[in-house]
Amino acid sequence: xxxxxxxxxxxxxxxxxxxxxxxxxxxxxxxxxxxxxxxxxxxxxxxxxxxxxxxxxxxxxxxxxxxxxxxxxxxxxxxxxxxxxxxxxxxxxxxxxxxxxxxxxxxxxxxxxxxxxxxxxxxxxxxxxxxxxxxxxxxxxxxxxxxxxxxxxxxxxxxxxxxxxxxxxxxxxxxxxxxxxxxxxxxxxxxxxxxxxxxxxxxxxxxxxxxxxxxxxxxxxxxxxxxxxxxxxxxxxxxxxxxxxxxxxxxxxxxxxxxxxxxxxxxxxxxxxxxxxxx
Numbered sequence: 001x002x003x004x005x006x007x008x009x010x011x012x013x014x015x016x017x018x019x020x021x022x023x024x025x026x027x028x029x030x031x032x033x034x035x036x037x038x039x040x041x042x043x044x045x046x047x048x049x050x051x052x053x054x055x056x057x058x059x060x061x062x063x064x065x066x067x068x069x070x071x072x073x074x075x076x077x078x079x080x081x082x083x084x085x086x087x088x089x090x091x092x093x094x095x096x097x098x099x100x101x102x103x104x105x106x107x108x109x110x111x112x113x114x115x116x117x118x119x120x121x122x123x124x125x126x127x128x129x130x131x132x133x134x135x136x137x138x139x140x141x142x143x144x145x146x147x148x149x150x151x152x153x154x155x156x157x158x159x160x161x162x163x164x165x166x167x168x169x170x171x172x173x174x175x176x177x178x179x180x181x182x183x184x185x186x187x188x189x190x191x192x193x194x195x196x197x198x199x200x201x202x203x204x205x206x207x208x209x210x211x212x213x214x215x216x217x218x219x220x221x222x223x224x225x226x227x228x229x230x231x232x233x234x235x236x237x238x239x240x241x242x243x244x245x246x247x248x249x250x251x252x253x254x255x256x257x258x259x260x261x262x263x264x265x266x267x268x269x270x271x272x273x274x275x276x277x278x279x
Contacts, residue, residue, distance in 0.1 A: 001163040003190060006061060007032045007054040008257035009234035011266050013047055014076040015054065016169050016231050018192060019061055022133040022160035027065040028167050030058050031085065033076040035235075039273040046275060047268050055085050062088030067130065070096040070120070071169045072143065072153040073109040081116045089117055098122035101140050103151035124154060134159040138182045144172035144197075145207055155179070157186045168193040172232055173211030180214045187222045192257075195233025198242065199270070212250075219251050230257045237270050 001022050007015035015032035019025065032054045034043050043051075062068070068089050070078045078096075079086035094117060099110025101124060114120060127136040136159075140152030155168045166188040173196035174180050183191060196211055197203055218224070229246065233239055234256065246254040258265045268275070 001158070001160045001165065003165060003192075003260075005192075005228065005230075005257035005261060006030075006057060008228075008230045009232070009267075009269065010230050010239070010256035011258040011261070011263055012054055013043075013051050013268060014231075014235075016077065016167075016192070016194065017054070017058060018167060019065070020158055020165065020167075022158070023131040024066040024133055025064060026067045026069060026133075026135075026158065027062055028069040028156060029071055029077040029169055030062055030065075030068060030089070031075060031077055031079045031083075032058065035269050035272075038235075038269055041272055041276055044268070044272055044275045047272070050268060055083075058085045059088050062092075065092070068092055068094045069123075069156055069167075070094060070113075071156065071167070072097045072102065072151065073099055073106040073113060074150075074170070075109075077169055078109070078113060081112045086113070086116055094120040095123040095126075095128070095135070095137070096120040097140065097152070097154045098124045101152060103149060106151040132160060136186070138179075141171060141179045141182070142176060143170045145175050155182055157182075157188060164188040165190040165192065170194045170231070172196050173207070174214035174218060175207060175210055180218060183218050184221045188224060190226045190228070191218075191224050192228040192230075194231035195229045195239075195242070197232040197235065198238065199236035215246070216250055219253070225253060226260065227254045228257050228260050229254045234265075234267060235269050237267070239267060239270065240265060 004019040006017040018028045123137045125139040136157040138155040143150035
């Protein structure tokens, strides 16, 4: 199994686009977006250039992918119906979140996406064997804390031979037993997940305690070798310090997607104000 992060917040703009290569090419959450305003500032030229570059890369990779997975209907994970990169999904097999089991916003977005794609397979709680690849979906889990107004997302477990991974987009840390139990039960080698939005004023100390305690439980009760801890948390200037603390206090297996790839952490959105101050 080869895992290739295509665009993540640690080195690009808002995205968790990931290509997984087994005996098939699986493209998970093949989309990307950009924060229209951060620190009261619009995107920098560097961010816009990065967004355009990654859209082209998503199209190129999508054309050569066999299977697409859409974990939920936010535009940094699912292509907007009017976007250029949605076109590469048309006519392909798509396993997706059931938009009837989420909030109103995702329901309406999902309907709009379906009007373009014409056909998707709702995959909540389902499993598939495609060639020698096994794919299993969780049921809907909350986008962050319990009863989140942002709705629900799917987690995806992929197994190929003796290798395995879980992709857990937008769970924003491990905040529920349902999320934690799925990860422990599947015991993947690699876990890719969204860390908490610690930059946001609504992030609470109680949620942070829950997240840390659940991360400890997951690490103690699995044989996970690598945790890619990225996305929402990478929008904070404290992101890399947070990763360092997890490695020091829990186990040295946490990393950014950039670290996983062996490239530089850029944190474009988190440093937007600094980038503007250079001009």
